[in-house]
């Protein structure tokens with residue numbers, strides 16, 4: 001079943017070209033269709049390290065972003081090549097996920113939301129007896145089926161049709177999703193993932209462009225179009241609004257690089273340096289990517305749907 005949500009897709013606002021990061025007045029903030037309190041959509045030059053930077057093209061919902069079969073090949077490109085930025089980041093992520101999973105020994109079931117071609121799913125399948133991948137894109141799910149034949153795969157939009165998957169899990173993951181998704185989808189996905197967490201369940205999510213990192217600063221200086229960023233503070237606050245308490249943050253990918261298919265300079269040295277930097281807790285706020293380990297907030301009041309959509313209405 002292809003779980004597109006026409007209502008949500010059509011409600012996705014036309015984003016203005018040339019938006020950047022900066023401080024918003026209340027009036028501007030209200031004018032921005034989905035701007036929540038900390039992820040802001042701006043029209044001025046970047047002025048501070050925090051906040052989210054959006055310089056976006058008009059587009060539909062992120063739900064539609066990977067429906068084209070050609071996306072599979074482009075997504076997989078460089079993923080397994082540690083001489084390229086994407087492959088190096090994935091190598092670091094694998095190490096960090098393993099370290100974070102030490103907080104939850106012997107998980108029995110894991111769900112990877114927005115599993116794409118199944119890289120995280122395949123990795124989890126080597127550690128967790130039962131793994132479930134969820135994605136709205138049929139071509140991505142097909143690729144995931146090849147990579148991870150033991151996984152149960154759910155094709156559809158659980159943010160719209162939650163009945164597609166109602167089991168809880170010890171570990172829920174979402175990689176390269178939250179930053180890309182438009183705020184209402186991001187909010188719905190976080191609520192759904194929170195509700196899937198079992199009693200001691202852990203959520204592991206990544207944010208893959210931090211405005212405080214060297215790479216983030218460089219892109220802000222260039223005012224590069226099509227860029228969305230979030231820092232550790234915004235990410236923590238976002239999760240808190242969805243009834244999730246962050247227990248650990250791990251930064252990685254500190255050195256700047258070009259993400260255009262060019263091979264990294266001195267890849268071996270980079271691997272060693274990046275591997276060492278990823279172990280230094282004090283640097284976490286400056287990584288161009290970071291992982292958050294979170295669990296359901298104990299406080300009942302923060303455990304309900306608390307998405308950006310609701311904030312906006314209040």
Ligand SMILES: C[S@@+](CC[C@H](N)C(=O)[O-])C[C@H]1O[C@@H](n2cnc3c(N)ncnc32)[C@H](O)[C@@H]1O
Nearest residue numbers: 062063066114115116134135136137140175176
């Ligand atoms: C950038 S890919 C990330 C794939 C994978 N998590 C990874 O890190 O390799 C984003 C994925 O999100 C999926 N997606 C978008 N909206 C979704 C939704 N509402 N429910 C499930 N998956 C969704 C897309 O189809 C795409 O496969």
